[in-house]
Amino acid sequence: MKGSDLDLHSRGQARFVDDLPEPEGLLHAVVLPSPVAHGSIKRLDTEKARHSPRVRAVLTAADIPGTNQIGTLVADEPLLAENTVDFVGQPVAVVLADSEAAARAALALVELQTEELPAVLDPRRAQELGELIVAPRTFCLGEVEDIWEKCAVVLEGTVESGAQEHLYLETQGALALPGEWGGVRVISSTQSPTGVQRVIARILGLAMHQVEVEVTRLGGAFGGKEDQATAWAALAAFGAVSCGAAVKLVLHRHEDMVYTGKRHPYSSDYRIGVSAEGKVLAYQVEFYQNAGAAADLSPAILERTLFHCTGSYFVPNVRATAYCCRTNIAPNTAFRGFGGPQGMFVIEAALFKAAAALGVSPAELQEKNLLKEGDTFPYGMAATRCSAPICWQEAKSRYDYESTRARVDAFNRNNTLHKKGLSLMPVCFGISFTNTVLNQGAALVHVYTDGSVSVSTGAVEMGQGVKYKILEVAARVFSIDSKRVKVESTSTLRVANTSPTAASTGADLNGKATEIACQAILKRLKEVAAGELEKEDPGKVEIRQEQILYDGERTSLSWERLIPRVYTRRVNLSAQAHYATPGIYFDKTKEKGEPFSYHAYGTALCEVTVDCLRGTYEVDAVSVVHDLGPSLVPQVDLGQAEGGIVQGIGWLTLEEVLYSEQGQLTTATLSTYKVPDIYHTPKELEVHFLEDTENPLGLFHSKAIGEPPLMYGIGVYYALLAAIQAFRPEADLPVTAPMTPERVLMTLYADRLGELRGFAKKPRSKRSVSP
Numbered sequence: 001m002k003g004s005d006l007d008l009h010s011r012g013q014a015r016f017v018d019d020l021p022e023p024e025g026l027l028h029a030v031v032l033p034s035p036v037a038h039g040s041i042k043r044l045d046t047e048k049a050r051h052s053p054r055v056r057a058v059l060t061a062a063d064i065p066g067t068n069q070i071g072t073l074v075a076d077e078p079l080l081a082e083n084t085v086d087f088v089g090q091p092v093a094v095v096l097a098d099s100e101a102a103a104r105a106a107l108a109l110v111e112l113q114t115e116e117l118p119a120v121l122d123p124r125r126a127q128e129l130g131e132l133i134v135a136p137r138t139f140c141l142g143e144v145e146d147i148w149e150k151c152a153v154v155l156e157g158t159v160e161s162g163a164q165e166h167l168y169l170e171t172q173g174a175l176a177l178p179g180e181w182g183g184v185r186v187i188s189s190t191q192s193p194t195g196v197q198r199v200i201a202r203i204l205g206l207a208m209h210q211v212e213v214e215v216t217r218l219g220g221a222f223g224g225k226e227d228q229a230t231a232w233a234a235l236a237a238f239g240a241v242s243c244g245a246a247v248k249l250v251l252h253r254h255e256d257m258v259y260t261g262k263r264h265p266y267s268s269d270y271r272i273g274v275s276a277e278g279k280v281l282a283y284q285v286e287f288y289q290n291a292g293a294a295a296d297l298s299p300a301i302l303e304r305t306l307f308h309c310t311g312s313y314f315v316p317n318v319r320a321t322a323y324c325c326r327t328n329i330a331p332n333t334a335f336r337g338f339g340g341p342q343g344m345f346v347i348e349a350a351l352f353k354a355a356a357a358l359g360v361s362p363a364e365l366q367e368k369n370l371l372k373e374g375d376t377f378p379y380g381m382a383a384t385r386c387s388a389p390i391c392w393q394e395a396k397s398r399y400d401y402e403s404t405r406a407r408v409d410a411f412n413r414n415n416t417l418h419k420k421g422l423s424l425m426p427v428c429f430g431i432s433f434t435n436t437v438l439n440q441g442a443a444l445v446h447v448y449t450d451g452s453v454s455v456s457t458g459a460v461e462m463g464q465g466v467k468y469k470i471l472e473v474a475a476r477v478f479s480i481d482s483k484r485v486k487v488e489s490t491s492t493l494r495v496a497n498t499s500p501t502a503a504s505t506g507a508d509l510n511g512k513a514t515e516i517a518c519q520a521i522l523k524r525l526k527e528v529a530a531g532e533l534e535k536e537d538p539g540k541v542e543i544r545q546e547q548i549l550y551d552g553e554r555t556s557l558s559w560e561r562l563i564p565r566v567y568t569r570r571v572n573l574s575a576q577a578h579y580a581t582p583g584i585y586f587d588k589t590k591e592k593g594e595p596f597s598y599h600a601y602g603t604a605l606c607e608v609t610v611d612c613l614r615g616t617y618e619v620d621a622v623s624v625v626h627d628l629g630p631s632l633v634p635q636v637d638l639g640q641a642e643g644g645i646v647q648g649i650g651w652l653t654l655e656e657v658l659y660s661e662q663g664q665l666t667t668a669t670l671s672t673y674k675v676p677d678i679y680h681t682p683k684e685l686e687v688h689f690l691e692d693t694e695n696p697l698g699l700f701h702s703k704a705i706g707e708p709p710l711m712y713g714i715g716v717y718y719a720l721l722a723a724i725q726a727f728r729p730e731a732d733l734p735v736t737a738p739m740t741p742e743r744v745l746m747t748l749y750a751d752r753l754g755e756l757r758g759f760a761k762k763p764r765s766k767r768s769v770s771p
């Protein structure tokens, strides 16, 4: 797309924070991290570091002029540690020097002594100790207790899902420039410009209008920069204001991996009751969320887990409880899906096990319980424009489910050391921030006298393509060539009080605001055009492909001729507009409401082949039918779907985050943490969009696409489990993610591990193998 970010990316011309020209006198900031998972600070002496060559300052909590607090939902997170440190990598001090090397050299001279305190890493242990960040939440529908005895089978299980590193290509960073009147301007790699602005004002004791935050683009975010870009921007701003110099703070990859939080690991218990006919009658679940050392966004993520605890199914009796558990690892945070995937993963485990108990395929059970129009979610909302059944049936027919099933079964009968697994994965994902207040967006549109258009909104471009959708909105409303439109950087000066670009809502909220602003200008243009044409009714003026029509007839006016006339007549060519999603609410005292403007639906068919000798596997195919509605920018939507699917597969298969018993991240490099590369993407990946569905609350009837596709990755996990089940038909398989090849191997031979261990202990042969 010409003139777009894609164009710049492919030429290597897109600039990120670390690429910006360095201002005169720039200072480089590096952070002194906590070396321990939990400890009290006994001594913090910065004297030697301060006198190290080229060092300008060493700042600690004691130097903060305002309030040392960056917590968004709960005030429990200092910018710089004060009396205790609560996780490895927590910022304790920041060194500012005129070169990064000098700053790093000085780090070693800061004297930090801590007395270690016991560290808790396990969320269930934290819950036992009463270490909950917020009170537990419970969502109920019907009453599960009366139902269990009416069920043909009742099954219980425990499910573990792991963390996930965001691994955005651009690491966390910010550049801060001191301004007049003690203010500061910050270029930040954040999804939440206003969040950064608010925290900097609080840390520095400034009014928000003294802090400008600007974002041109992010090199990826995936939720990792919704809350967690703030600390680095605040440290840079703190340094800039303290030293009166520009300050840059950009984390190295290793630092980023250690210092910042990840997708929350969950440990969950479920109980499911199913009738002889295969109807799920009752479902009970307890989620233990490993929140890390501070709240960050964990309570909101926990809430989204509850909202998605029944996945794409209707269950008449539900009791779901969630615990937000404080542990001594880096605060975990938003990650594409925001707790939804963790909730959906568990009910799929329950259905998988129940299907085995009933002697049917999981798909049969899934289909019998699939959501349909009018079904009630545990939070009280009814499913409307519910396309779950259409997507399910379309996926089955379009991708020949029955013959694929037969082919896979035949393969498994004929092969001993390779097994195939097949799964269907329906996704239902609620669109809107569950925190109702955040569902607002704004836009500022200028039409310049040459007919070019500039649009600023609250949306942040992070590679997801929100810019192109907003550009398309303006071009469509005005009916002009999209080359006339430019979507600007996101700045708190041009658009105030932005919500983070998150929850898949960026295009809907800010696109709708853009639509309203453009409509307001269009109305004025039509009035002027009618006057210019000496016609009575502005309502009969229409712009079609840059031509001005009156009553359907072409006139002498074009866009390019009209705009200067509008200016000459001294009519406003700019508009600011605000959009708030109508009709949504949620009552936390009852845990009921209509929190979502709509739901996104779809179904994936997943096929894998496992090498049962080695534990290695291939994802043969992921084939999706997804209800997107009419796409605004098809390439962008397809890119989001494919990227989301692969990222979801990564979460549940390759990507394993591990900590030592001392709370040190042991997978803090790209040699120990594996994300899917081209060889790990499905050999066949097909996404078919349903385009003829209606969605009045979406942008031109389209649906949000950022997060929902990620959850198709869950299907790959259960396809792997099905393949393992084909190898060990009688086994009650544990559900633990990620399903790394190593774990596949251990699961394949779990019943023979004793034997294998015995084998390994036999004295080794003396013969050595030559290289």
Ligand code: MOS
Pocket (backbone or CB within 6 Å): 191, 222, 223, 224, 226, 334, 335, 336, 337, 338, 501, 502, 503, 504
């Ligand atoms: Mo997104 S996970 O809501 O930043």
